[in-house]
Amino acid sequence: MKPHILAVDQGTSSTKALLVDGAGDVVARASAPLSQTHPGPGLVEQDALALLDGVHATVSTCLRAAGPCTVTGVALSTQRESVVLWDSVTGLPVAPLVSWQDQRGGERAARLAAEGAGEEIRRRTGLPLDPMFSALKMAALLDEHDPSRTRSRAGRLRLGTVDAFLLHALTGDAVTEMGNASRTQLLSLSTGDWDEDLLRVFDIPRAALSRVVSSTGPFGRITNLPPLASGTPVLAVMGDSHAALFAHAGRREGIVKATYGTGSSVMTVTGSPSPSDSLCTTIAWSTPDGTTFAHEANIRSSGRTITWLAELLDTTPQSLIDLAARSGAGDITLVPAFGGLGAPWWDARAVPVLIGFDLGTDRRSLARAALESVAFQVRDVLAELPGLDEVVADGGLTRSDALMQLQADVADVTVARARHHELSAAGAAHLAGLGAGLWTAAELEERADANRQVFTPAWDEPHRQAAVARWHRGLEAARALGSG
Template sequence: MTEPLLLALDQGTSSSRAVLFNPQGEPLASAQVPLAIHYPADGWVEQQARAIWESQFQAMHELERALTPSQRRAVCACGVTNQRETTVLWRRSDGAAIGPALVWQDRRTTDLCRRWQQRPDAAEWQQRTGLVLDPYFSASKVRWLLDHTPAAADAQRSGDLCIGTVDSWLLWQLSGGELHASDHSNASRTLLLDLEQRTWLPQALAAVGLSGEELPQLRPSRGGFGRIAAGLPFAGVPITAVLGDQQAATYGQLCLAAGQAKCTYGTGAFLVVNVGEKPVRAEGGLLSTVGWSDASGSASYCLEGSLFNAGTVVQWLRDGLGLISTASDVDALAASVPSSGELMLVPAFTGWGTPHWDPSARGLLIGLTRDTSAAHVARAALEGIALAVSTLVETAEAALATPLLELAVDGGAAASDVLMQAQADCSGLSVRRPPHLESTARGVALMAGQEAGVVADLEPLRQQLLSGASRFSPQLSDHARRAWRCRWQEAVRRCLHWQGDDHV
């Protein structure tokens, strides 16, 4: 008899994946479909909502077709995880998307957010949501779409408008247009959720110009989200968990106790620290967010530091500069030189997140000499990602008034030994890399399996994860680390306030 199997739908910024897991969290089969990203202007980042769904559908179809009949029958639950903050508008009446999907990296609403920062209730708005008034989050994207897409404003006036993040858009499609819902982890990234009450915040809705009827129904992350509709791959399978991608990766790394931390190196890099059952609001540009919630009313909260560009830096080396043929080539190129010398690359291609929250920051390559080679640039690129993450670590440690003991890592770029060693060296932390780097899909699959009753005890899985991990230990002296990071902070300072009217 085939053991129960778990399906994870992992909709990311650059691709959509469907992954099959056993109850031990081991991947058995997967399918992946690339997803195009469009850059119509400086700081503008868009996708087509229909293409997001079609890529996810295609991944589901390819995976289902690859399974045996007994495997297909054994799939007992589905979890959905997704790129967060990316905003989609569509019509309730026919499910047609309205306008582009504005991706989380999009910075076109910078001026609107600056105006919001001058509101008398700006501090309370940020405190209640745990976020900052920045283009990263969904609220300003919603307002921009309503202001610049006449069909969206018309649909809102007639009560025909649905607004959601990618999880909501996927759930609408997966349910055949029956369910407009979001989970607390995704909703906490919109600037519209009261973090403690886990309800839509009236003052935020008023500021954006929403009645609330346009927004999805809020549900716990672990719980019922209906079944996959007839006519779709895996039809009839219950959807029992929904999580934003960074929260899912945290769960997949089994960082389930307060003080445990992970960093995912995907399109961006995101440090997430579990802080327990009550939100912690911190200085230094850290974000407070819902980790996950369940039907009992309990929730886990996290602090998060955000770097907008990580894997995109490697893509730029490949597609923009032509220094490598494939992303996996970067490690060998970077390792061909012992040091980047004085060269530093600050990856602020689409602005800077934690701790500066400066949408006008831009990328910087500084320290070039006649001896600089492609290998030096590749090494500086990887070190720039690590140095930026070390700032997130330092900020989190200051906020919690306690050091992090270890950093669990995952995501595609974490395959780079050069990057992981640089991360250990500049942060001073032991870095733990699991045998399977895609913790996002694993996390939501495990949660879906718990709700379905086929995953009972996570502790054996945690012990297995620890025993199979690769580890990188710091090899720099404290003095060398401090000097390196001091030099880095000077480079970051020079990239801030660069674009547009902020140029000083």
């Protein structure tokens, strides 16, 4: 029987599974939604066992849909920065997952910044001191569940990103992948391993963390993911955003990708890991060919803005996006600074604002403002990349033609959308299949180039400038209100 790769992408809003055949085609797919809770201001949590259940459910549905086949190996991509605290003996979580969107580390971040630690942390990790990254969440979890650090120091409690939690649950191994680890703010970019000084600064015992390995492992074998045969090897693990870049054939410098998921990420490979003022520097992936670095800009709320408004208006994201698509450009500006603003502003104090509405404002204009907020936020990041004329796009929201066209219009760039939106799973599958000899890098590049749909800018310059100026007035209000 022909070989296949089973790829699982554990995202913030859902888990997706893809079965990819030796030609690189998706032969079966499944997904399961994952909810989040907001137990207090700035707090965002998920149920770690529900997350694991979603992985089991999607794998089972996907493999049953495919029928009998040979799975050569498993590939995993995961939401990043979110943290699970679990018991290393029972494997059971001892607290809800703390989401990347969660702000509970804000106070400690402010304290470290006041002590002047921010610059050195950024130099070592490539990341600004911000509660989005895992270290501050880990410290907050330990403060609550192991204030003396006794159980974590003894290795009884384990802290990890979603990849580490899933690898422990599915293979029994205590390992984490380097790209994911580079988003914790505890990893040294120069050594690719935990940084002892940073562990001290954030008060995280090394014994509580898993061993860092490259994106191609070595990982263990699956022991518990029916109906997948026990003993199937895990061949590749990547951060979701990194995997999407890989699937766009973004191993070449100069390719810039934008992922439109719960949040958004604009990312490009860089030859040198030198820190940048407005962009994060991250380990994209580490393979037998070496370690690849990337520059990345993170936007906190893109798809999440759509789901938030859809819930509020008692409708579905799909209906809301359809409504927005039927509405012309409005006068309403929505700045979704839920938990502050990420790149390029990194303003944790900014607050959400809605400007320009009146008694005639209807659902349609609100929907339009929400969709526009996604395109404008990505536009502000793209504007930091001089000379850019094309961006490749993926993620759940790229199913919206209206968003893709709007992005091209407001950013004045060509937007090339991937053939399917689940590129995070595809990228992890691509890396796994490279190692297993299913395809070559040249074949992957050729397929990526051939499989894009292009949206070209249609607005004239005055129209674009007026729209961007309106957006920036909204941004100024969001930041001014937050700083007051």
